[in-house]
Amino acid sequence: MIKVDNLRVQYGDFVAVDDISFSVAPQEIFGIIGPNGAGKTSAIECIEGLRRPYSGEVSVLGLNPWKDRKELHQLIGVQLQDTAYQDNARVWELCQLFSALYPNPAPYQELLETMGLEEKKKSFISSLSGGERQKLSIVLALIPNPKLVFLDELTTGLDPHARHQMWDLLLQLRAGGLTIVIISHFMDEVEAICDRVGVMENGRLVTQGPVSQVSNKFNLGSKITFTAPQLQAGELDGISNVTSVSLNHGTVTVLCQGEDCLPEILTYLRDKGIPYSNLSVTRPGLEEVFLKLVEQSKAQSG
């Protein structure tokens, strides 16, 4: 579907995208995450044929996205970061306009129904909520009957219910044969729907792979929480691999690095006869990976 080799984007002397390579397979949902200014949008714009790469090879559906961009644009659907539409246009008019731009458009009536927008068909864009505008963006991205869609910060501005709806929809579309590339700030989103993820920082692709593998690579250990009002401060510090312990009104949060330290903690509590409840162990997710990256990049630049 997509193959990117040593892609580089430069604005003057500033290197926005620094030599990245990755590929996306058919029917995959691929996520690109990273802090603001990491180069995500610049990279994706090269793949969409909206920006000319400085160097490197990009191939999308067998086409060169820059040289064959008008041919490519017949085959892909795009949702750009914060595009607005004409306020005094009605929803159906925009749908009709976009249908006229493509050789083989999908019936927009059905798309509006799937997205729950059919009641807004006659509304002006100016009267739509943030969520409805995002949904309209998706409808317009799907009108080309694409094999591949790009969604840049898809659920920004949506409420939790609408986000979950959107995720279900994307999974449904993928099941129907669509390949999806998303850019996101939201780690729960990437974890919920992406098959693979690429993490960008300072223009580089720091790591890529299946979601679970990516978080493991960062060796972030695990988080253990439980309630034990009798536990004293400092008691667990001696246990090997424990990196931090915090107590807050009887709730204990222990961070462990590397080897699992749960058995040792439980042994300690039993031996001392300290009662505990509400025990939970969380594997670190992309959220932690993301926060760690932001810290690293701050440390480097500051």
Next chain:
Amino acid sequence: MKINTMTKVTAFELRLFSRNVINMFFLLVFPTLMLLLFGGIYGNQPKPEFYGHGTVDISVPAYAGMVISITGLMSLPLTLCEYREKKILKRYKATPIQPWSVILSQFIVNILMTAIGMLLLVAAAKVVFNLRFEGDLASVIAVFYFSALSLYSLGFLIASLAPNMKAATAIANLVYYPMLFLTGATIPFELLPKVMQKISQVLPVTHIVESMKTVWFGDSIWSAWPNLLVLAGLLVVCTALSLRFFRWE
């Protein structure tokens, strides 16, 4: 680019234009109101200071400058700026159409609506004040469209240089109002003091008004050559600068 697609894009833009109440008022209603006002006060009897023409006779070709200015200096640059600011131009870039076809459709819509505004004005003048016309219709139409093209290039330059909507609105107003009042496009040029008449020579709309009046009263299109030359110069300079500075996003 298929003609059919272009037609649909243009029809869409035309529909949006017709919903813009301010544009529609200043284009279709305001010129006629002005004409009724001045015509009502001064009538349309031949007057020596207008070389034997009536106030309405001399106002109608001059108002072409006003009508063209509304679309060329306000509607066109502000819409293009808005489309850029809202990333609508960029969004079109990601579709199979050439992005310039959106700009072309804006030109077409504005030119079309300008012609309608002018026709309404002529019709009102004919019905109410029995407007006299002594020129060659083809020459009048040619000068009208050439003037529109020339002023649109200035509008396009405003859209190219303005960094955002706010700036575009400020620049457009700054250019539009002097053009409206100092060029004869609303107040007859002959009534302006000599000093103002000299100053207004630098304003392009003055040359639109002059060349329109020339052909309206039956002189040949070639006798307006100094005015048309200024407009041609404006067209060349603004187009060249726009091509250099226009940004899609």
